[in-house]
Amino acid sequence: xxxxxxxxxxxxxxxxxxxxxxxxxxxxxxxxxxxxxxxxxxxxxxxxxxxxxxxxxxxxxxxxxxxxxxxxxxxxxxxxxxxxxxxxxxxxxxxxxxxxxxxxxxxxxxxxxxxxxxxxxxxxxxxxxxxxxxxxxxxxxxxxxxxxxxxxxxxxxxxxxxxxxxxxxxxxxxxxxxxxxxxxxxxxxxxxxxxxxxxxxxxxxxxxxxxxxxxxxxxxxxxxxxxxxxxxxxxxxxxxxxxxxxxxxxxxxxxxxxxxxxxxxxxxxxxxxxxxxxxxxxxxxxxxxxxxxxxxxxxxxxxxxxxxxxxxxxxxxxxxxxxxxxxxxxxxxxxxxxxxxxxxxxxxxxxxxxxxxxxxxxxxxxxxxxxxxxxxxxxxxxxxxxxxxxxxxxxxxxxxxxxxxxxxxxxxxxxxxxxxx
Ligand SMILES: Cc1ncc(COP(=O)(O)O)c(C=O)c1O
Numbered sequence: 001x002x003x004x005x006x007x008x009x010x011x012x013x014x015x016x017x018x019x020x021x022x023x024x025x026x027x028x029x030x031x032x033x034x035x036x037x038x039x040x041x042x043x044x045x046x047x048x049x050x051x052x053x054x055x056x057x058x059x060x061x062x063x064x065x066x067x068x069x070x071x072x073x074x075x076x077x078x079x080x081x082x083x084x085x086x087x088x089x090x091x092x093x094x095x096x097x098x099x100x101x102x103x104x105x106x107x108x109x110x111x112x113x114x115x116x117x118x119x120x121x122x123x124x125x126x127x128x129x130x131x132x133x134x135x136x137x138x139x140x141x142x143x144x145x146x147x148x149x150x151x152x153x154x155x156x157x158x159x160x161x162x163x164x165x166x167x168x169x170x171x172x173x174x175x176x177x178x179x180x181x182x183x184x185x186x187x188x189x190x191x192x193x194x195x196x197x198x199x200x201x202x203x204x205x206x207x208x209x210x211x212x213x214x215x216x217x218x219x220x221x222x223x224x225x226x227x228x229x230x231x232x233x234x235x236x237x238x239x240x241x242x243x244x245x246x247x248x249x250x251x252x253x254x255x256x257x258x259x260x261x262x263x264x265x266x267x268x269x270x271x272x273x274x275x276x277x278x279x280x281x282x283x284x285x286x287x288x289x290x291x292x293x294x295x296x297x298x299x300x301x302x303x304x305x306x307x308x309x310x311x312x313x314x315x316x317x318x319x320x321x322x323x324x325x326x327x328x329x330x331x332x333x334x335x336x337x338x339x340x341x342x343x344x345x346x347x348x349x350x351x352x353x354x355x356x357x358x359x360x361x362x363x364x365x366x367x368x369x370x371x372x373x374x375x376x377x378x379x380x381x382x383x384x385x386x387x388x389x390x391x392x393x394x395x396x397x398x399x400x401x402x403x404x405x406x407x408x409x410x411x412x413x414x415x416x417x418x419x420x421x
Contacts, residue, residue: 077288
């Protein structure tokens with residue numbers, strides 16, 4: 001088959017797709033594989049019950065079930081649901097929002113594709129713009145989202161070493177040089193892959209820099225406030241007319257319904273909805289149908305605070321404890337887990353690099369994400385990018401403990417130069 005440039009970029013096995021396939025196929029190759037690689041949320045029976053009961057209620061009511069299954073919504077999304085979302089955010093944070101500031105997407109991933117390409121790539125004046133990541137490592141899922149090459153640029157972070165073998169990345173504003181070629185800034189907060197949460201001061205500073213340049217600050221709140229609230233640090237949510245906040249129902253336990261929520265000034269929402277109409281015609285109705293009532297009575301906040309966050313926070317602590325014990329004596333550090341559901345492990349001076357470590361771990365029966373993929377957009381060579389891996393800790397505890405033991409054993413071998421068994 002003869003592929004177009006688009007086909008070459010999006011339909012071939014390049015880059016991230018290879019890694020994703022590897023992650024996807026691993027269980028077929030080894031049914032006992034400890035899956036610490038993916039971004040799937042954990043299973044919370046209390047959340048599953050809420051969603052199941054709600055779905056049953058909708059299906060019992062002919063009006064509601066017709067609305068769920070038999071209707072295209074507008075490309076901007078169901079107006080009632082958008083109103084519920086706007087009311088909740090206005091009530092919680094005082095942001096001046098109405099339904100006109102909200103658009104729904106088929107998962108937040110597809111919203112990022114549209115937003116990134118709205119603001120970066122070839123411009124009408126013939127110049128090119130990029131999406132700038134002020135703090136790398138960033139979410140792997142952005143990496144191939146640009147319609148052209150060289151779409152992302154990233155700034156290397158500062159590293160603060162903390163007690164208890166922890167560390168924290170900070171935006172290094174002394175390195176953050178933004179010129180006219182930057183079309184938007186983007187951060188995930190909490191950050192996938194690291195569990196970092198940008199401080200309020202960092203967000204305020206980025207907001208100021210974006211505002212001065214007339215470019216948007218895109219904040220990916222897939223794990224953040226006000227839902228699913230997988231956030232263990234003190235942080236204020238941020239929105240203003242120059243911010244595009246992208247939320248998602250996925251990490252509440254609904255990745256299968258594919259619902260993203262874009263919060264932005266009306267002009268941006270209007271443009272986004274136009275593009276969404278062309279790309280998707282309309283969005284799925286299931287996410288809004290399952291959660292509209294939870295937004296209206298604020299139950300979504302309570303469920304996030306009382307069930308979702310505590311579940312992941314307890315898991316994070318168990319995983320940190322296990323790694324500290326197993327890795328004792330090695331030059332490891334763990335990014336301070338401030339949110340999301342991954343640990344980001346840094347093995348300083350790792351003799352084999354993160355790709356080889358990933359492959360060896362896969363052979364041993366544990367799947368992780370090799371960290372170097374998450375530094376896309378960073379041009380300078382920085383040894384640190386080959387010294388990190390991301391591990392998810394949402395699996396059942398026995399599996400996580402097994403995975404931690406295997407990782408520690410393999411890393412110990414790597415440092416001691418021992419050949420792989
Ligand atoms: C940081 C971040 N943003 C966005 C997404 C996309 O999520 P979804 O398309 O399910 O809303 C993910 C998924 O893992 C993520 O980790």
